Amino acid sequence: MRNHSRREVLQLAGAAAGAAVLGSTHTSRAASMNVRIGWQPTLNGARYFVAQHEGLFTANGLNVEPIKFTSGPAYFSAFLSKSIDVGFMGTPPAVVGIAQGVPMQIFAIENYAPGSEALVVRKDSGISTLKDIKGKRIATKRGTSGDYALQTALKKVGLTLSDITFLDIDVSALIPAFTRGDIDGGWYWEPWQGEMVAAGGKQIVTDGEIGIAGGIVWVAQTDWLAQNGEIVERLLKAVDQATAVISKDPEKAASYIVADMGVTQDLAMRVLTKEASWPTMKQTWEPNYPLSINPASIRSDKGLIDALSRQADFQKNQGSLRTSPDFAKAIETKYVAQLIGAKA
Amino acid sequence: MLLLWELLTDGTHTISTKFLASPVGIAEEFVRLLRTGYAGTPLWAHFTASLGRTLTGYILSALVAIPVGLWMGLNPYVRAVLSPLFNLLRPVPAIALIPVMVLWFGIGETSKIFVIFLASFLYVVLNTSTGVATIPEGLIRAAINLGANRAQLFRHVIFPAAMPSIMTGLKTGLAVSWAVVVAAELIAAQKGLGYMIEDAATFYRINDVYVGVILIGVIGLFMGMSLEAIERRVMHWAGKS
Numbered sequence: 001m002r003n004h005s006r007r008e009v010l011q012l013a014g015a016a017a018g019a020a021v022l023g024s025t026h027t028s029r030a031a032s033m034n035v036r037i038g039w040q041p042t043l044n045g046a047r048y049f050v051a052q053h054e055g056l057f058t059a060n061g062l063n064v065e066p067i068k069f070t071s072g073p074a075y076f077s078a079f080l081s082k083s084i085d086v087g088f089m090g091t092p093p094a095v096v097g098i099a100q101g102v103p104m105q106i107f108a109i110e111n112y113a114p115g116s117e118a119l120v121v122r123k124d125s126g127i128s129t130l131k132d133i134k135g136k137r138i139a140t141k142r143g144t145s146g147d148y149a150l151q152t153a154l155k156k157v158g159l160t161l162s163d164i165t166f167l168d169i170d171v172s173a174l175i176p177a178f179t180r181g182d183i184d185g186g187w188y189w190e191p192w193q194g195e196m197v198a199a200g201g202k203q204i205v206t207d208g209e210i211g212i213a214g215g216i217v218w219v220a221q222t223d224w225l226a227q228n229g230e231i232v233e234r235l236l237k238a239v240d241q242a243t244a245v246i247s248k249d250p251e252k253a254a255s256y257i258v259a260d261m262g263v264t265q266d267l268a269m270r271v272l273t274k275e276a277s278w279p280t281m282k283q284t285w286e287p288n289y290p291l292s293i294n295p296a297s298i299r300s301d302k303g304l305i306d307a308l309s310r311q312a313d314f315q316k317n318q319g320s321l322r323t324s325p326d327f328a329k330a331i332e333t334k335y336v337a338q339l340i341g342a343k344a
Numbered sequence: 345m346l347l348l349w350e351l352l353t354d355g356t357h358t359i360s361t362k363f364l365a366s367p368v369g370i371a372e373e374f375v376r377l378l379r380t381g382y383a384g385t386p387l388w389a390h391f392t393a394s395l396g397r398t399l400t401g402y403i404l405s406a407l408v409a410i411p412v413g414l415w416m417g418l419n420p421y422v423r424a425v426l427s428p429l430f431n432l433l434r435p436v437p438a439i440a441l442i443p444v445m446v447l448w449f450g451i452g453e454t455s456k457i458f459v460i461f462l463a464s465f466l467y468v469v470l471n472t473s474t475g476v477a478t479i480p481e482g483l484i485r486a487a488i489n490l491g492a493n494r495a496q497l498f499r500h501v502i503f504p505a506a507m508p509s510i511m512t513g514l515k516t517g518l519a520v521s522w523a524v525v526v527a528a529e530l531i532a533a534q535k536g537l538g539y540m541i542e543d544a545a546t547f548y549r550i551n552d553v554y555v556g557v558i559l560i561g562v563i564g565l566f567m568g569m570s571l572e573a574i575e576r577r578v579m580h581w582a583g584k585s
Contacts, residue, residue: 073548142383172443176443176444177532182446320547320549
């Protein structure tokens with residue numbers, strides 16, 4: 001008799017745990033299904049990290065191959081070459097990918113993030129309200145949610161991009177530039193928003209406060225999504241179970257994020273409990289949810305569609321995109337519908 | 345080859361233009377960029393921004409690296425001290441230095457030029473010192489026996505003998521400088537060909553990416569050819585010992 005390897009034992013244990021947790025028969029099947037998940041180090045993708053650490057993917061009969069990316073746009077080539085199956089990314093890169101014909105579709109919502117992106121400024125910048133940024137050096141990364149937020153905020157206080165010194169800065173150079181005083185402030189997402197505050201910065205306004213909050217969506221390669229319904233269902237189930245961990249034991253969920261991303265426990269807790277929220281699949285189906293994927297919301301251009309279309313229009317006005325696509329075709333809601341027993 | 349490329353992409357759609365842009369698509373995009381610029385900046389401004397940074401960093405590196413390299417080649421003590429440091433730095437990718445460069449020099453031109461300077465410097469210094477250290481002992485002894493003083497020895501023997509190796513260093517340094525400009529422009533650049541490629545990738549404007557890559561290739565080729573022309577003129581004695 002051959003010995004079982006450590007991995008096999010773990011997989012068997014996971015499958016057994018899965019059967020126990022779910023009490024369902026089909027997940028106890030020995031053969032687990034393979035899925036390649038593209039992930040990126042963003043605190044807003046919390047459920048992915050929780051599901052990995054808690055063994056929820058394994059428990060649902062999934063054998064996950066994680067593939068790391070540093071930001072959403074990096075997934076595009078991977079979807080085109082079919083080197084990943086699914087992944088999560090912010091709404092702005094999802095808009096760009098869909099508009100540029102990358103074969104990908106949105107099939108679920110990961111989170112809604114009204115507070116986990118903000119304008120943070122240096123204390124000596126003389127900025128205390130949004131209006132004060134006139135004439136100051138403000139940074140963000142073009143094409144990101146931060147870019148969209150900054151320009152929307154400018155419009156809100158009657159300013160344009162030419163009223164500030166705009167600096168296109170990648171997160172890799174942000175904290176040194178902020179610490180040295182090369183910039184007066186920046187509009188970035190977590191963990192950089194928290195890092196700027198930790199470096200002595202002052203938070204001025206969040207995306208939610210100017211009414212344009214986006215979030216993180218789950219996307220999949222279009223062909224793969226059509227052919228792998230069962231894997232998608234299992235994935236959604238695992239992600240839904242991770243929601244419960246975040247709401248019941250945020251300290252534990254935060255510790256997983258700390259382990260994967262090297263941020264402080266305080267910052268992880270702040271994002272998990274205050275700045276963002278992780279909806280159950282059922283909540284994302286409610287028509288009045290901010291990023292609702294209810295078919296009625298989609299038909300009437302509300303919820304997720306509204307958020308996507310507004311970002312696409314913005315990119316089009318910027319000249320970065322030439323088309324504003326029909327997003328309804330890029331959202332596949334049937335798997336969430338099946339999971340929660342609703343009508344797609 | 346161009347024709348085959350066009351046939352496979354636009355012509356027969358054997359290869360999707362999402363993977364490989366078609367020559368006509370790239371040419372059209374190039375004309376459009378010439379006319380309207382990229383991200384509000386004219387194409388020539390992206391080009392001159394990159395070229396200016398590269399040449400500044402490169403020329404500074406040559407000015408410092410040749411004397412340092414000669415000194416290292418002539419003095420074994422200096423070589424023993426500096427050589428391990430330079431050998432340690434050479435394999436470090438420029439991109440890994442970005443956060444440190446911003447911390448030291450800020451987000452302005454200095455940090456970008458320094459990344460280019462450093463990359464080129466390390467190659468020129470290596471070739472120069474090796475060039476001097478590998479001059480045949482007999483050549484130097486012969487000159488000394490003929491009564492050459494230190495200055496004459498350096499001017500008439502060591503420098504000309506090390507020149508082909510220095511030239512190789514300068515050629516490698518120039519190629520490296522131009523290649524590194526893309527990485528250097530990740531440091532909060534607001535224009536430049538590297539910046540354009542990076543930004544176009546963010547928006548998946550694949551034709552713009554190809555235009556940028558081709559421009560960088562063509563300009564690099566042209567720069568290499570110019571340097572070789574200079575070499576032929578200045579170093580007519582190379583290979584004829």
